[in-house]
Amino acid sequence: MPELPEVETVVREILPELSGQFIADIDILWERTFQNKSLETLAGRQIKDVSRQGKYIIIELSSTYLIIHLRMTGQLLFSLDGFDKKHVRMIIQLKNGRKLYFRDVRKFGRIYHVDDPQTVLENTGIDALDEANTEKYFLELVKNRKLNIKAFLLSQKYISGVGNIYADECLFRAGLHPESVTGKIPKKRIKLLYNEIKYVLNFAIDNMGSTISDYRDAFGESGSAQKFFKVYQRAGQACFECGREIRKIKTAGRGTHFCAKCQKKYV
DNA sequence: CCATGTACCTGAAGGC
DNA sequence: TGCCTTCAGGTACATG
Numbered sequence: 687m688p689e690l691p692e693v694e695t696v697v698r699e700i701l702p703e704l705s706g707q708f709i710a711d712i713d714i715l716w717e718r719t720f721q722n723k724s725l726e727t728l729a730g731r732q733i734k735d736v737s738r739q740g741k742y743i744i745i746e747l748s749s750t751y752l753i754i755h756l757r758m759t760g761q762l763l764f765s766l767d768g769f770d771k772k773h774v775r776m777i778i779q780l781k782n783g784r785k786l787y788f789r790d791v792r793k794f795g796r797i798y799h800v801d802d803p804q805t806v807l808e809n810t811g812i813d814a815l816d817e818a819n820t821e822k823y824f825l826e827l828v829k830n831r832k833l834n835i836k837a838f839l840l841s842q843k844y845i846s847g848v849g850n851i852y853a854d855e856c857l858f859r860a861g862l863h864p865e866s867v868t869g870k871i872p873k874k875r876i877k878l879l880y881n882e883i884k885y886v887l888n889f890a891i892d893n894m895g896s897t898i899s900d901y902r903d904a905f906g907e908s909g910s911a912q913k914f915f916k917v918y919q920r921a922g923q924a925c926f927e928c929g930r931e932i933r934k935i936k937t938a939g940r941g942t943h944f945c946a947k948c949q950k951k952y953v
Numbered sequence: 954c955c956a957t958g959t960a961c962c963t964g965a966a967g968g969c
Numbered sequence: 970t971g972c973c974t975t976c977a978g979g980t981a982c983a984t985g
Contacts, residue, residue: 792962
């Protein structure tokens with residue numbers, strides 16, 4: 687479920703709440719959620735920082751790390767009045783008495799305990815919104831690749847953070863057909879795509895992410911960026927630009943929404 | 954290198 | 970009502 691804007695929203699919310707606090711204990715309610723690759727204990731450690739790379743949340747502790755991936759239905763939530771504990775897979779208890787709940791209906795999400803973040807992040811590309819993802823860098827990544835552009839965006843090894851919703855929205859705005867061959871797209875249009883990626887992700891962050899069904903922020907609130915989708919989940923409806931019916935196909939194993947008139951296919 | 958299918962899981966929605 | 974299929978903000982892995 688959550689892509690870069692949703693993860694960023696959660697990180698911004700939990701950073702001030704967790705920073706400087708100490709972990710008292712953890713409860714594991716579904717074994718596979720917690721992937722322990724460290725010999726260090728967690729109890730008693732202080733939280734130094736909370737950051738993000740792509741869709742990974744990185745919690746830096748004194749000399750060790752917790753790295754969280756929400757996958758499809760994961761939620762990181764502080765307990766609130768009327769909090770539904772159903773589907774809670776892990777609980778991080780703080781010494782100040784607060785608890786951070788990891789709720790995850792489909793059980794795909796993971797919390798890794800590692801001493802070196804690279805053991806989890808080694809195959810993850812530069813974050814799409816990182817300053818290091820410059821236009822020049824992006825043009826180099828795209829060069830000579832033969833996979834289709836939707837698969838390129840969904841892969842996390844080139845740039846990270848873009849998922850199925852925002853890939854479709856970015857491609858629409860850039861006027862690019864999702865099955866275009868990456869290396870065959872004119873430079874000018876790649877530059878346009880580069881700018882749309884930054885725009886779409888930042889716009890979604892400004893709107894606290896998108897909520898389709900499961901996504902909630904750390905305080906249980908929905909996002910609102912879904913109100914502005916131009917193609918995602920609009921199959922059969924009229925394109926806002928030209929009126930043609932939005933189509934849905936399967937690309938790179940995922941449902942893919944696009945306008946055949948507005949999005950040009952380069953092969 | 955790239956495409957496709959499967960696996961991991963639960964639940965909602967649609968067809969009959 | 971119920972049974973069956975398909976689909977879902979993700980990713981790892983196996984196979985041509």
